[in-house]
Amino acid sequence: MQPVSGSPAPDFSATQPNTRLDLQRIRQARQEISRVFRDTPQFLSATLGDVLGCELVIKLETANPIGCFKGRGTEVAMSRLASSSGPMAAVCASAGNLGQALAYSGRARGIAVSVIAGKGANAAKIERIHRLGGTVELVDGDIENARERAREIAARGDAFLVEDSENLDTCEGAGTIGLELVEGLDRIDTVLLALGGGALATGVGHVFKTLSPATDVVCIQPRGAPALAQSWRARSIATTDRTDTIADGVAGRFPIAAVLDDLLATADHVPLVEEASIVEGMRMFYRHAALVTEPSAALGVAAILEDPARYRGKRVAAVICGSNVLPDTFRAWMQG
Amino acid sequence: MQPVSGSPAPDFSATQPNTRLDLQRIRQARQEISRVFRDTPQFLSATLGDVLGCELVIKLETANPIGCFKGRGTEVAMSRLASSSGPMAAVCASAGNLGQALAYSGRARGIAVSVIAGKGANAAKIERIHRLGGTVELVDGDIENARERAREIAARGDAFLVEDSENLDTCEGAGTIGLELVEGLDRIDTVLLALGGGALATGVGHVFKTLSPATDVVCIQPRGAPALAQSWRARSIATTDRTDTIADGVAGRFPIAAVLDDLLATADHVPLVEEASIVEGMRMFYRHAALVTEPSAALGVAAILEDPARYRGKRVAAVICGSNVLPDTFRAWMQG
Structure with missing residues (x-):
């Protein structure tokens, strides 16, 4: 279409939802991510799709040195820090996966990494952070107490704070998953995203709402850790006193306002699922x-199990965001 | 270097081992393979490497619609058949994985696929061949009886025979795994390859012996299905009366002479491993x-467990060639 003389230049950015994220920056982020975290497998699982009554696309984010998708975001963050004049040190609060990712991306660029975790954090994940050269500090309480401690350290000016989901690099890094899905498949009716802090949901959601707006963006939380889902429904921050879920990777209590705004602009549906459905997933x-x-990776299948009609016959992409489980715990879940 | 006037043109092919395979054709094969089977994950597993006493690189061939590496070969074979004047039908003998791969690659190109299997073949694999649109014929006996039946069908002229490992497309398709490893990593001391019919071992072996000749090419068979390994040691075909191994994907009794010749030119070491080591792997x-x-994918780790000194401190790449197991059988192995 030719622009009409005198009319303003076409505003391509109008096709993007109103979030802090930007498609062009997400495309650039892709260049800053090591090959080991990019261009991950995406394929139809006919067997699982038949069982679930839909055409299931698996997007596998676990076949990498840290067993989860979070390397995409930390690669972007550490790449940008390395070329900045900031301190060559970074800190984050993490139940484990972000910590592993940051340790990996920091070490690859000569950046010292400290990870703050609650004392109840998954032992296998903590061990792997050590193995990747990260320092771990355990604090009383849960991930929210760890976030507070990480902010204190960063406020002293000694380290760059990677606040998961608040930090745009973590969202835009995660968003590259969406680019790969949209570019690699001619149609996706629904994308299923675990909802924790919100980086995965808003990053991938932003890409879909820009390039494939008809795709139903479904972001799932456990009923036992519902703060961001409740906030999305209320269109206003809701917090909870505690969390009670096996999905440790998504168990937050204090949503970030800016992330909620992004989620309001990108998510179409935000269901809460039962623990039994996560195990069945x-x-x-x-x-x-x-x-x-890991449990957070099964939130999408849990959502299908609890509301099969919504997904029946559709082409549904499930992002398998992590595989960091203790083998004995996993074995018990498989046998239950 | 300028060629001396009057001298023959430089013979780059001299750097290749003397096999039926050709590096240029392997490079071309890559173009004929769907993205879903190519450029698979390859990454260091620090945790598993620490346990095994080496730097372990995992090359993951299971995150695709058929759960194994054999799509690489069948993509090449069916792509070439589709552009030929041959029958638009193909037949193979298979314990399951080749059958799934051929059904997938045939259907994608409008080629009818028949798979012949012994009645004892893995039920989950047979079911998946059906799901992928392939026809299955079960015959009395094992894979060798199935191979005979497949040859009969092809001899009638009704179908193109994909004889695993004898057919060069299956070897050169598998060889693309080697290209990805050599191009993606600056050094590999040892590559561990399951040895069944020989396509994986000779395909990947040919690439390493051409582009990275110092790499130790180790091809592993179960002690309960040792025909090709014994043939390699004797430098002459040896057959066995029976096989007795859980590694159904590599259980053949009648090695192919041309494949043995290729293996003699590419393998540095061909150990036999115990069933208990495969389960432990x-x-x-x-x-x-x-x-x-699946068991065949664990042959490499089994070899490390039985001879740790050979691999200690080395960078060792293990090709994870398949994940098609019955869940209850796998669970029993995990608990033993």
Whole structure:
């Protein structure tokens, strides 16, 4: 279409939802991510799809040195820090996966990494942070107490704070998953995203709402850690006193206002699922797709199990965001 | 270097081992393979490497619609058949994985696929061949009886025979795994390859012996299905009366002479491993790398467990060639 003489230049940015994120920056982020975290497998699982009554696309983010998607965001953050004049040190609060990712991306660029975690954090994840050269500080309480401590350290000016989901690099890094899905498949009716702090949901959601706006963006939280989902419904921050879920990777209590705004602009549906459905989802990945997943990676299948009509016959992409589980715990879930 | 006047043109092919395979054709094969089977994850597993006493690189061939590497070969074979004047039908004998791969690659190109299997073949694999649109004929006996039947069908002229490992497309397709490893990593001391019919071993072996000749090419068979390994040692075809191994994907009794010749030119070491080591290898992938593997995929780790000194401190690449197991069988192995 030719622009009409005298009319303003076409505003391509108008097609993007109103979030802090930007498609062009997400495309640039892709260049800053090591090959080991990019261009991950995406394929139809006919067997699992048949069981679930839909055409299921698996997007596998676990076949990398840290077993989860978070390397995409930390690669972007550490790449930008390395070329800045900031301190060559970084700190984050993490239940484990972000900590592993930051330790990996920091070490690759000569940046010292400290990870703050609650004393109840997953032991296997903590061990792997050490193995990747990160320093770990355990604090009383949960991830929210750890976030507070990380902010204190950063406020002293000694380290760059990577606040998951608040930091745009973590969202835009995660958003590169969306680019790969949109570019690699001719149609996706629904994308299923675990909702924790919000980086994965808003990053991938931003890409879909820009390039494939008809795709239903479904972001799922456990009923036992519902703060951001409740905030989305109320269109206003809601917090909770505690969390009670096996999905440790998504268990936050204090949503970030800016992230909620982004989520309001990108998510179409934000269901809460039961713990039993999460376990059944992990069993299905194991039995029908030979995949070991952590609970947060099974939130999408849990959502299908609780509301099959919404997904029946659709082409549904499930992002398998992590596989960091203790083997004995996983075995118990598989046997229950 | 300028060629001396009157001298023959430089013979770059002299750097290749003397096999039926050709590096240029392997490079071309890459173009004929769907993205879904190519450029698979390859990454260091620090946790599993620490346990094994080496720097372990995992090359993951299971995150695709058929859960194994064999799509690489069938993509090449069916792509070439589709552009030929041959029958638009193909037949193969298969314990399951080749059958799934051929059904997938045939359907994508409008080629009818028949798979012949012994009645004892893995039920989950047979079911998946059906799901992918392939026809399955079960015959009395094992894979060798199935091979005979497939040859009969092809001899009638009704279908193109894909004889695994004898057919060069299957070897050169598998060889693309080697290209990805050599191009993606600056050094690999040892590559561990399951040895069944020989396509994977000779395909990847040919690439390494051409582009990275110092790499130790180790091809592993189970002690319960040792025909090709014994042939390699004797430098002459040896057959066995029976096989007795859980590694159904590599259990052949009648090696192919041309493949043995290729293996003699590419393999540096061909150990036989115990069943208990294979099970322990699967347990290690599960516990330390969150991977479900079929027994043939664990032959490499089994070899490390039985001869750790050979691999200590080395950078060792293990090709995870398949994940098609019955969940209940796998669970039993994990618990033993």
